[in-house]
Amino acid sequence: MSEMATEKTSSGIFARTSSGLVRSISTFDTFFYCLVQLAVTFGFFQIAYWVFYPGAQMEVATVIAVVIALLEGVTYGLFTSVYPRSGGEYVPLSRATHPFIGFVASFSNTFWQIFFTGTIVQFGTTFGVAPLFAALGLQLDSDALFNLGLWFDTPPGWFIFGAAVIILFSYQLHRGMRVYFKVQKWLFGLAIAAYIVFLLVLVLGSTGTFSFAGTYDEYFGTGAYTTLLDTARADGVDLLPLIDWKMTLFFTIWPAWSVFFAVLSTAFSGEIKNVTRGQLIAIPFAQIIGGVLILLTGFLARVAISQEGLLAISWVSTITPEKFPLPYPWISMLASIMANNVILTIIINFAVIVMTTYVAASTAIYGTRGLLAWGIDGMAPEWLGKVSEKYRSPTNAIIVTAVIAIITLAVYSFTDWIRFLQGMAGMGIVFTVTIFVAAIFPFLKREVYEASPAKIEIAGIPLMTITGLLGSIGMGFIVYRVIVDVDYGANSPISMAMFVAVFVVGAVWYFIARAVRRSQGVDMDARFKEIPIE
């Protein structure tokens, strides 16, 4: 007679003690990792390029972006709860539609994740490392530090620093990320605290405790700040434009990308399913917090520097950079100048460097994971799925990821062929398709939906249908604007060609892999075909 340990659970079911029953990932942990992946510092772009959308309300645009992101986040949270062990878009899309769609979506996202690995590190260099040294150079009257800051924001600086970080990430991945994992939580917590200090610096600027104009004149001569404003006005820039709601809507594409990335956190639940917590709360909550941080950054920047100052700096530094004495217009640089304090400068830029670098680290891991999954699944050469016997890490996938990331970084750094933001269109299409499929999933796979934790309805309509349809409209608008917006800079002929090429390559890859596997006696289409039962 066997003994069996049984227990009631608080969730209205009875469970017997059996292997695999674990506690689900806590809502806070899910929230934390969503927040890590939110590119809050991408908000610096919107502040720097705001001038090209006369009359746009940054804060309103951020709220609109967060609303769309919430629709995306809730939809993703529900959809991935249906197949919680699978993660990403590949398996849910393959099962709901066809493996071709799942693979092409996965291919596109994986490619752009790898692309972003290098370019986001460059981003951290541009927004954090370069301003750090340049500002310190000014504050400590050190040409060496100032020039070092300048160097970091040059193509050689981007490439060398970016490649070094890619290699470091790759090595850490190969070794199992132990060191990285040990420091991540407290280091990111420290970075959040430092970012709050950064916001406080802006608050002090808005109250007059710090004066950007005053410090700017100290460094660059009396009247230098006024000259900046006059230069922009002379070019016809309206530094106090009236509110323009159309421009506000167009401007939404800038804050959007900061909050859309939260869904990259892979869903994984235990066998006691409870979707009312976990990703359904954590993802949207993280998006709201991220949105608040971005909104506050924009608002406080506008008040601290002044709207006229921000717009003038953006204009002059972009159109006639020779008339702008600072190397870059990023708010991290401006806040550092305004604070005019070495410690505060270090804190501000520490936050930016860490928060941005963590996004890059996540993209490295996701890129590797995508390649590994294909290798195991037979959609890529088997050697891609091989793991190191010593460290149990997917060494070959890591190497391939690193090589692709370095190549794309080199092209990005030394040519004008590709722009950082163009990856947004590629990933945006995948997000849009995924949440659209999620919207119709309850009707495509009724039985699966009914038996899943995602069966939440409002007035009889599946919640994922409501959020998915609204979200895909919103996200579709964002993707459309990314493609057509000249000021966004992601629609050069080569950028668009690359955007299309990634999908085409993914499609071709699918058919080649399928043909190769078929010749080996493996029917790839059958992998996801449900067995019919009477």
Added chain:
Amino acid sequence: MRIYYASDLHGSEKCWRKFLATPKYYQVDIIIIGGDITGKFIVPIIHLPNGRVEATFMGRKRKLKKEKDIEALKKQIANTGQYVIDMTQEEYEGYQQDPSRLDSLFKKLLVERVEQWMEMADETLRGQNVRCFISAGNDDIFDVDDALAASEIVEMHDGRVVDLGNDFKLLGMGYGNITPWNCPRDISEEELATKIEAVASQISNMDRAIFDIHVPPYDTGIDEAPQLTEDMKMVLDPTGTPKMVPVGSTATRDAILKYQPMLGLHGHIHESAGIRKLGRTTLVNPGSEYAECILRGAIIDLDPEEGLVNVNLVTG
């Protein structure tokens, strides 16, 4: 010869019916389940005085009145591997206050379902030229063994070596190494090694041997499960996904390395699907997504001359 292998159905009615459909669907000669056939949860269908019923399923409380909706819910519950029991509010509260009473309830429901499955197997597979092997796994209570043995068609290969024809031999071992949950058939690595040795030593030609050992070999990539804290929480990696660590059996690993059979078939770790090599032995773990009613399996092609020709992971 073509074999279909699956494991860890954990009571899923839908996966079981899919399993019985695999001989025709995949054109296979032999179908095997490598253990863990019983489920883990009971969903009480609580009948309220007002004629409605309440049940918590997939984390959500469902309130139903219509008989057809109730039956549909019961079917969904069973499809995902859970067991259903009708009870009153008082009975439910009685079980809540005294969980030890659940022991006998679980036994009854687990055995009942296995008995039903054996009847289905006999009815479905009769007349088909297919052999069906089922082993219990570490999660399965011993009470189900009699239910398995009662089938006319199903053969139990746990703790035995069976002849598949053409010199191919199948070894079954459903016991597992000690887990944090102390499951019914968890035993020490030493005991497991002894049990494996007792059956493996009966096979003379390892080039045609298939070891169906429920727990995969330690540190082979198909035995990775989430690392757990002492209070059974998953440890997370830098992206917020569970940190995976090897939890397989050293006894299995040592046996595979010693005997180098042609093929190792394993289950137990649902998250660790894959095909690996350990020396000359090909290892397969098809994984499990029983709770989503997805039957994960492996199609294995064998040839009397060549031995193992192909292994293909499928989901159905």
